[in-house]
Amino acid sequence: xxxxxxxxxxxxxxxxxxxxxxxxxxxxxxxxxxxxxxxxxxxxxxxxxxxxxxxxxxxxxxxxxxxxxxxxxxxxxxxxxxxxxxxxxxxxxxxxxxxxxxxxxxxxxxxxxxxxxxxxxxxxxxxxxxxxxxxxxxxxxxxxxxxxxxxxxxxxxxxxxxxxxxxxxxxxxxxxxxxxxxxxxxxxxxxxxxxxxxxxxxxxxxxxxxxxxxxxxxxxxxxxxxxxxxxxxxxxxxxxxxxxxxxxxxxxxxxxxxxxxxxxxxxxxxxxxxxxxxxxxxxxxxxxxxxxxxxxxxxxxxxxxxxxxxxxxxxxxxxxxxxxxxxxxxxxxxxxxxxxxxxxxxxxxxxxxxxxxxxxxxxxxxxxxxxxxxxxxxxxxxxxxxxxxxxxxxxxxxxxxxxxxxxxxxxxxxxxxxxxxxxxxxxxxxx
Numbered sequence: 001x002x003x004x005x006x007x008x009x010x011x012x013x014x015x016x017x018x019x020x021x022x023x024x025x026x027x028x029x030x031x032x033x034x035x036x037x038x039x040x041x042x043x044x045x046x047x048x049x050x051x052x053x054x055x056x057x058x059x060x061x062x063x064x065x066x067x068x069x070x071x072x073x074x075x076x077x078x079x080x081x082x083x084x085x086x087x088x089x090x091x092x093x094x095x096x097x098x099x100x101x102x103x104x105x106x107x108x109x110x111x112x113x114x115x116x117x118x119x120x121x122x123x124x125x126x127x128x129x130x131x132x133x134x135x136x137x138x139x140x141x142x143x144x145x146x147x148x149x150x151x152x153x154x155x156x157x158x159x160x161x162x163x164x165x166x167x168x169x170x171x172x173x174x175x176x177x178x179x180x181x182x183x184x185x186x187x188x189x190x191x192x193x194x195x196x197x198x199x200x201x202x203x204x205x206x207x208x209x210x211x212x213x214x215x216x217x218x219x220x221x222x223x224x225x226x227x228x229x230x231x232x233x234x235x236x237x238x239x240x241x242x243x244x245x246x247x248x249x250x251x252x253x254x255x256x257x258x259x260x261x262x263x264x265x266x267x268x269x270x271x272x273x274x275x276x277x278x279x280x281x282x283x284x285x286x287x288x289x290x291x292x293x294x295x296x297x298x299x300x301x302x303x304x305x306x307x308x309x310x311x312x313x314x315x316x317x318x319x320x321x322x323x324x325x326x327x328x329x330x331x332x333x334x335x336x337x338x339x340x341x342x343x344x345x346x347x348x349x350x351x352x353x354x355x356x357x358x359x360x361x362x363x364x365x366x367x368x369x370x371x372x373x374x375x376x377x378x379x380x381x382x383x384x385x386x387x388x389x390x391x392x393x394x395x396x397x398x399x400x401x402x403x404x405x406x407x408x409x410x411x412x413x414x415x416x417x418x419x420x421x422x423x424x425x426x427x428x429x430x431x
Contacts, residue, residue: 036060039089046083052076052109056097058084063091070100072109124185131181138180142173160223160248160423211266218269219248223423228275230415230424231408233341235274236263242407244414246423254411281314282341284350288357289330291367296323296331299366306360307337307353312399314338330369339399348399356396 040060047053053076056069065084071077077097084093146152146166156162182188223246228234232243234253239261241253251268253261263271276282290299300321307319319337326332335357339349361368415422 032062035089036063039063039065039087042087043084046087047080053080055100056080060090063089064094065090065092066094066096068096070098072100072105074099127185131184134184135177135181138177139170139174142170142176145173146170161220164220215249215264215266218265219246219423221269222246222251222265226424227273228424229277231411232275232277234276236268237271239263242411243424244411248423254407254414256407258410276341280340280342281317281338282346283317283336283338284346284353285334285336286350286354287324287332287334288354288361289327289332289369290361291330291369292326294331294366299361299364300333302360302364303333303335303357306357307335310337310349310353310356310396312339312344312349313353314340344399348397352397352399 037060040058043058043060043065047056047058053069053071056067056071059066059068065087067080067084071080077095077099080097081093081095084090084095146169149162152162152165153159156165178194179188179191182191228243230243230245234241234243236251236253239253239255241255241259241261244252244254244260246252246265248265250262250264253263255261288303290296300323304319304321307313307321308315313319314337317338319335321333321335324332324334335353337349337353339346358368
């Protein structure tokens with residue numbers, strides 16, 4: 001009896017693990033199938049929600065997702081793999097979806113997008129018309145204010161600067177109108193892009209037209225500073241002449257030869273400007289050589305008195321004479337005198353003073369050396385001497401500014417022509 005009981009116990013011990021193993025096998029298989037079904041349902045729901053994958057089939061086996069079918073584009077097909085891989089429980093994705101060859105089906109998304117954009121445009125048109133109307137109203141107000149002449153002419157020293165003020169006002173109102181219009185259509189983010197692009201374009205244009213910009217700025221500065229007036233005699237960068245006008249591009253001079261000289265304003269602004277008309281008093285200077293044996297003190301006094309006694313020479317500042325150098329041919333004297341250039345021609349005054357000094361020196365017996373060398377050939381026949389030169393008149397010639405007056409009349413005739421652009425004004429402050 002005991003032996004039978006022991007055999008039964010051993011049989012039950014061996015049979016229980018097998019029974020447990022048989023029981024666990026069907027339960028694990030059923031759970032895996034449920035998970036695969038849940039994954040497939042989840043992926044199908046996602047594809048149905050997207051709406052572009054109606055022809056795609058989904059199968060799941062042991063966590064491996066297999067996708068088959070066609071899509072409208074290769075991009076949509078490639079997007080399925082990362083989408084399915086994000087679902088919980090997916091082990092791997094086998095993407096066998098290809099692009100469809102049906103032309104009509106491939107065109108459907110483009111047609112839908114086109115219709116959607118037409119609908120958006122139709123909805124946007126009324127708002128865009130309101131924004132355009134507001135922009136036009138703002139710009140119209142700005143341009144109307146800019147057309148007013150009296151306030152800008154009072155603020156600006158000349159018409160050129162007044163026009164710059166008007167242009168700046170127009171630009172401000174245009175920018176203000178753009179900001180309001182973009183705010184109405186809810187596109188203010190575009191403003192920073194537009195301003196950034198405008199800044200880059202402006203920088204590129206600035207480098208491209210650097211000389212033009214420099215010349216324009218110089219014109220503005222010269223119109224403010226007014227270093228000269230019309231008919232002023234000036235020297236700019238080595239060119240001497242009377243000022244005709246100052247334009248936004250160049251300064252125009254009339255040379256004493258009657259030629260027009262156009263100097264770019266950038267050059268004028270950076271150059272050394274000598275204005276001979278700024279002061280009425282102007283000094284002339286010349287030199288003369290006398291022999292070394294002459295009494296230099298007496299000669300210097302004689303020359304100085306001769307120049308000072310001329311009717312066109314001013315008493316203040318007084319005429320001066322000094323010894324400049326000892327030359328191989330004699331002693332050089334430098335003589336100066338002052339004239340009122342509004343009444344006296346500086347070049348004619350210098351010439352007449354030189355003539356009178358020469359006559360005075362010769363009358364005093366002082367020899368003016370002649371540095372030229374003459375070769376004389378003697379012959380048997382007597383040489384006929386040249387006739388004696390007639391006595392030079394000692395009367396002081398009339399010296400006036402008639403030649404300068406003629407140039408002024410030419411300048412005035414030039415200025416009377418119908419030229420709108422002239423930055424010089426007599427009522428503006430002069431530097």
